[in-house]
Amino acid sequence: MQRRLRIRFAVALSAVLVGLGPSFSVDAEEDTSVYPSRSVKLVVPYAAGGFPDVVARVLGQRLSEQLGQPFVVENKPGAAGIVAGDYVAKAAPDGYTLLLTDAQLWGITPLITKNPPFNPKNDFEPVGLLATASNYFTIAGSMPVSNFNEFVALVKSKPLQYNYGSVGVGSINHLAMEYIISLTQMKMVHVPYKGSSQVVPALLAGEVVASANLSMSVLRPHWQAGTLKVLAVSSAKRSAMTPDVETFAELGLPEVNFAGSVGALAPAGTPHGIVAKLSSEFAKAVNDPKSVERLAAISVEPVGSTPAEFAATMREDRERYAKAAEAARLEPQ
8 A cells, every 4th residue: 555655656746847847957957066067158249359259268268177067159249249149138048058248238239229139137147247458548649748638628629620430330439439528528520440450550540549448458569669648547446557547537537437348147037046156156267367367468357246246337337328328429220
C-alpha cells in the first residue's frame, strides 16, 4: 500500500513540474551556481574598435576566465543603437544575451527617434555602469586664444563666422556642443561628420575650429604636438589622466557634464539573482589590474557599479540629454 502511494505521489509531482514548463527552468536559474552553463553574448551597438567595443572585449576575456564560460562580443551596428537594442530587448531574459552600450542608447536615441521598437526605461534590467572616459572640448591649434573664456569671447565677437564639427547629427558630441553654445550664447555653424576619424583632420585643416566631447585617445598626439588645444574636460571632476585640464564646472558651466560611459543591460525580466551575479562579476572584471592597465591605455577609467546605482545614472543622463536636445532644437525623426 505504501509503495503504491509513493508511486502515485511521484507521478503527480512529475506532472506538476512538467506543467510548470519554461517558468520552472527560469526560476531554477535563480540558483546562480548553475549560471552561466554556456556561452554569453555581449552585444555592442557599434562597429569594432570604438569605446564600448574595446571595453566589451577587455571584460569579455576577464569574465570568461572568472566564470569558466565564453563571453563573446557580437557587434550589431546601425540606427544609433536601435538595431542592437531591439535585438537584446527581444532576447530571452535568461542572462545569456547582454547589451554593452553607451549613453547614446539609454539617453539620446529615445529623444531623436520616432516610435523606437523598444523603451530603454522598461525593456532592460540595469546590470552596472562599467567604465567612463573623459571627453574634451578641443579647438584648432591655429586659434589665437589660450583658454575657454577667450575662445567664447572671440566667437561671440564674430557671430556665425566659425564652424564646429561633430560626429553626426544627434550624437552625444553634437548635443554637448549645442548645449555649450546655448549656455554661452555663442553662434556657430554645425558641420557634421561620420566619426572622430574625420573630425580631428577637419580641426587640423581648419575646416572647423572646435569640437566637444572628443576622447583623449584620438587627441593626445595632436595636443602634445600643439596642433590642437584642449580647453576643458566635460566631466564632473578633473581626469587623473589630464590633471591640468579644467572642468566646465570650474569655468562656470556646471551643467556641462558629458563624460563617456559604458554600461551593461539585460533584457527585462532577467532573474534578479543572475543580474546581481553579473553585476558583481563585471565589477570584479573591470577592476582587475590587467583590465585597469588595458583600459588606461585608451584613457578609460573603471567603475563597476550596482544595478541601482546604474539606474540612477541613466535617469540623470536622460534629464541632461533632454535639455541638450532642446538646446539643439532636435525633433524625433
